[in-house]
Amino acid sequence: MALTGDIASATTLDFNPTRSVSIFDTVFSFLKQNRVTIDTKRAVCSRLQSEIAEENLSCLKRRLNDFAKLKHGWDGYGDALPISDVAINNTKQVFKECRPSDLSEWRLSPNTNGTILLELDNAAVSIGDDSFTYWYEADGKDFGEEYVPFTAKTVANAIKKINSYV
Numbered sequence: 763m764a765l766t767g768d769i770a771s772a773t774t775l776d777f778n779p780t781r782s783v784s785i786f787d788t789v790f791s792f793l794k795q796n797r798v799t800i801d802t803k804r805a806v807c808s809r810l811q812s813e814i815a816e817e818n819l820s821c822l823k824r825r826l827n828d829f830a831k832l833k834h835g836w837d838g839y840g841d842a843l844p845i846s847d848v849a850i851n852n853t854k855q856v857f858k859e860c861r862p863s864d865l866s867e868w869r870l871s872p873n874t875n876g877t878i879l880l881e882l883d884n885a886a887v888s889i890g891d892d893s894f895t896y897w898y899e900a901d902g903k904d905f906g907e908e909y910v911p912f913t914a915k916t917v918a919n920a921i922k923k924i925n926s927y928v
Contacts, residue, residue, distance in 0.1 A: 815866035819857065822870045826853055829872045836872070843876035848891040853878045855914035856889065856921070864921055885924045889917060896920045900927040 789810065793803050829845040836842045857865070871879045877890040885898035894917050897906035905927075910916060 811863070811866075815862035818866050818868075819862040822865060822868070823854075823857060825870050826850060826857075826878070829878065832872055837874050842872075842874040845872050845878065846876045846891050849876060849878050849889055852891070852894075852912055852914070852917075853880075853889050856917045859914040859918035860921060864918065864925060867925075868921070880921070882924070882928055885928050887917065887920060887924070894920070896924065898924045898928055 789806060793806060798806075827850075830847065830850055832842070832845050834840075834842070834844055836844070853870075865880075867882055869881045871881060873879045873888060875890075877888050880887040880889070882898075884900075885896070887896045888894060890912070893909045893912050895906070895908045895910065896917075897904060899905075907920075910920075
């Protein structure tokens with residue numbers, strides 16, 4: 763069964779959480795009313811998850827590019843360093859190394875020390891010029907490593923590891 767009309771356009775999300783919920787309601791209502799097969803339902807759900815993950819990655823990339831504009835003292839206290847161009851480029855390499863679904867729940871922030879911070883509620887990865895640090899909580903315990911030599915693949919593997927535990 764092909765998706766047509768409103769349902770096809772509804773699967774292109776603008777990553778507005780309120781709108782996303784209404785789109786899910788619309789899609790699931792459509793699926794229920796049209797008594798589609800379980801395989802079609804799975805395909806639609808998979809496509810929605812992919813759309814959301816890809817849109818989140820696009821948002822992360824746009825936000826990352828904005829970090830290059832931050833000047834010394836951007837935090838309002840006068841202490842924050844500008845975000846390093848190397849850290850920005852390293853983070854772009856990590857984005858290329860990851861699948862969109864690997865980053866679908868992650869948020870991105872500038873760090874006052876000039877690094878990039880990828881965060882979940884109970885995990886973080888800080889990407890610098892030549893190293894990265896990661897931390898996560900699982901089963902009530904803290905795990906992680908500090909000052910791991912940077913390669914995009916190593917950071918992507920740490921993100922995947924964190925995703926599997928949190």
